[in-house]
Amino acid sequence: MDRTNRPFDGRLAERVRADEPRLDVAAVLRLPGMLSLPPERQRSYDQLNRVQVLGVDSEFFTFAEAPAAVALDPQTIAVNEKTARALEIKPGDDVVLRVMRPNRMPLDAPLASRNGQPAAVSVVTVAAVLTAGQLGRFSLSANQLEPYNVFADRSWLQGLAGEEGVANLLIAGGDVERGDAQRAMDRAWDLEDVGLRLRSHPSGVIQLESDSIFIDDEAVSAAREIAGSSPTLTYLVNSISHDGRMTPYSFVQAGPAPPGMESGEAVINQWVADELGAAPGDTLDVAYLKLLPNNTFVEQTRRFTVHSIASMEELAIERDLAPQFPGLSDVESCADWSIGMPMDESRLKDPANEAYWRKYGQTPKLVLCFDDARQMWANQFGSVTAVRFSGSGLDVAGVAERLRQNISGEKIGLDFVPVRELGRTAVSQSMDFGGLFLGMSLFLIIAALMLLGLLYVFGLQQRAPEIATLASLGFSPSRIRGIFLLESAPTTVAGAVLGAIGGTGYARLLLAGLARFWPAAVAGTPVSFHASAGTMAAGGGIAVGCAMVVVVAVLWRASRYSPRQLFATDFASVSTAPRRCNWLLVPPTAALVPAVGLSLGAWLTQPGSYALDFFAVGALMLLALLGYGWWLLSRLGSRQSFTRPRVWKLAVVNLTRRRGRTLSVAGLTACGCFLVFAVSSMQENVGLHASDRSSGTGGFAVFAETTIPVTGSPADAGATIRADAAPLRVRDGDDAGCLNLNRAQLPTVMSWVASF
Amino acid sequence: MTRPMTSSKPVVELQGISKEYKSGPKTILVLEHVDLAIKVGERLAVAGPSGSGKSTLLNLIGTLDAPTSGRVMFKGRDVAKLSPKDIARVRNRDIGFVFQQHHLLPQYTVLENVLIPTLIAEAAPRVVKRAEELLDRVGLADRVDHRPNEISGGERQRVAVVRALINRPSLLLADEPTGSLNQQAADELARLLIELNKEFEMAGRPHARGDCGGAAWAGRVRNGPDQPAVRRAARGEGSR
């Protein structure tokens, strides 16, 4: 469950298991990370990015086929074989592990804390290398690629990441339907698990707040279903000014409006009224930063009319209920504020404001209507910073229960994803390389069968006098057939058996070589040899059958000739009588028309996959051209004359003497060429048109990916890599590109951050 | 010049046989309305220059080819109406054929070549003895284990004769059997054929060479003006 990295209390696993004992549940802290060699061992390929760091407990390994007897101590890790290979590390080696800290709020959300390092680093010792059976390949994505996996003790990793007790992934297994597991989850989760908390104020107000500053829309709408609820939005504005006087960096509170206040009006507190000299009816200019979809802030200003002045005592409750912003609420002085918005250092040092902060803290200077605030400050992360509940008979436990009932665990990110099912679906809808290779090899198979047939035809033609002798000695046609079949069968059967054994041996060798020396050729897919007696028998049987059919056909044809003809002539050469052979144009034309039609159709409709059309058109064209060749040879054959000998006439005579042989050789050559051209024409140099927007690269020559998110504007990111850059926000998922041979089930989503 | 016969019934009878070959746009008439009957014990030679249709005629008699028109009656049965199986049986039991080229199968020994026709007809032990006797009779007793390419042309032709006789045919056809042999070997073979014909009392139709020299051993030379086609062919008028 939870691909969104939402952290929750690791004990949720126990609560779910307690609710549904049949369920095996393990809590995992999964963090993106990097693994590198310590400086003294560094080489050019010393660092692995996009490492999946899994903080696990012993419960996790019970999911393994062959549970590893690995005790993960603090400061030690286990890696999978791929990681070990890539860094050439073995148990006992020291490596440097970097993990990204789990974040309850997006790093680039307004008001989000910028304090603290986004990543934590530690030198760890490799304790074990885990095989696939020991969950070394553990991956939640439907991709044949094995991730780089690092396994660490969960509580140690929690400590390293500075998030005690936190997990962000529950894996569940056991003899339980997904629905039952989800119901157990729905019963077991707490508001804290999804980063929500309730606070009660002595005045009787209960307030819902979120760890991620802005509350999920799902939670907001669940809260709004409870009677007596009202949303509030707290924001930090750059300045409030009136008549040339100004106070910087002020908290603004928007919520239930005082009776009679309308949109465009504001309540100011006594301190502001004194500081700015403003009275009801005066206008104020409020400057604030607005977050644009491209992650940049712009300063905007809006004018409000003072509706009334509130005393500081009246607003004391607002001070108490102001949401706690890390990096803001918890610092002594405004000068130490550090939040996800650009701030003017000199204004932060404004003495009057500093004094206000010391005396009144987060007490709002301005109170607006909620709708005005939402218009100005709603962004992709939400539009509500707290929901208040007031009314008789409300208590925290009651509200919590109502919220839990109203919030669907699935929508808020606490849903079990049937990864195995998704994986199965992905594989079942995967790229069918068998079909593709069969299409390719079809031409090879046809060529091989033609060769086989030719071999037998030639062999038998050579023995025409022998057939004639046997016939003249009183052997009936069926007896002659019997003799030749009896003679060919053992050789073809032996050949087929040898071919099957040799072929599988060669395939085995090829796969071993591919896996060992060139895994990139198969996109990292683990290739393994699989032979079934059935297919081998079928292959051999087809070869033997083909040979036998050829033998029978040739002998049947021979039996139509008298022994005299068999002695005298070579029965495969056709008569040179002039023929009305224009009807010979019909079959090849019948093959050409659909071939042209298919090509045109494919050109016009641009189907997703051309493979089938390609091979069908190829096969039809081959047939058509061979047919036209037959016609041409027939015409030439009937016109040969030696009145004026020319070398080319000799050639024509020889070509037309045995049209079957001529065309078989031509067909064989054509099959070979077709394969060579087909394979080489399907190669595409991606880099060639990389700067075209219409190419698969979208016009970008370079694609850089960071393990830990980079915040800031496109220009910032561009400055980092010294190029024009277009940042993308990525929601991790299955690779839908060509390196994933499976059908992506939950594809990676990249969203355009910049207006580029 | 017919020899005394045990039966006057013909072994083979040609009734109004014509044979033409098609070659490209042309049709070549080789035999026209040939009537011929060969009786048991009879020896007959057909003489004519090269290209006059001797081989054509022999192939028709030996059921190795079909006439364009007319009937070939073998022991009173119309060959054209026989099934492939029955024709095969006739070729095997009743006809022995000696070709101008020996047409021995190169992969088998002399003895095996001789025995091939018996694969269909008789039981083995007695046949082997008979083959060996026959080979001895033609002077090849010490050659039985050789392959055709290891013996001389005359010897090969003698093996072919033995092969033709192995199943005691009622008709022995020899198409210029001495054609590729030198004079001495040819004479020897001719003598052999005459002796064998006497010994085995069968209808024989040795085909003489174009200069009629070989026809000396034939009981009857068929070259009369009563056969217009043969005559025409002999004058080189076979084609039209």
Ligand SMILES: Nc1ncnc2c1ncn2[C@@H]1O[C@H](COP(=O)(O)OP(=O)(O)O)[C@@H](O)[C@H]1O
């Ligand atoms: N397959 C054939 N096609 C066309 N003409 C043929 C063929 N075989 C033989 N002939 C012609 O028939 C004639 C008789 O040939 P053949 O019986 O072999 O003569 P012989 O054996 O008397 O020398 C010859 O003129 C020959 O050219």
Ligand SMILES: [Mg+2]
């Ligand atoms: Mg001849």
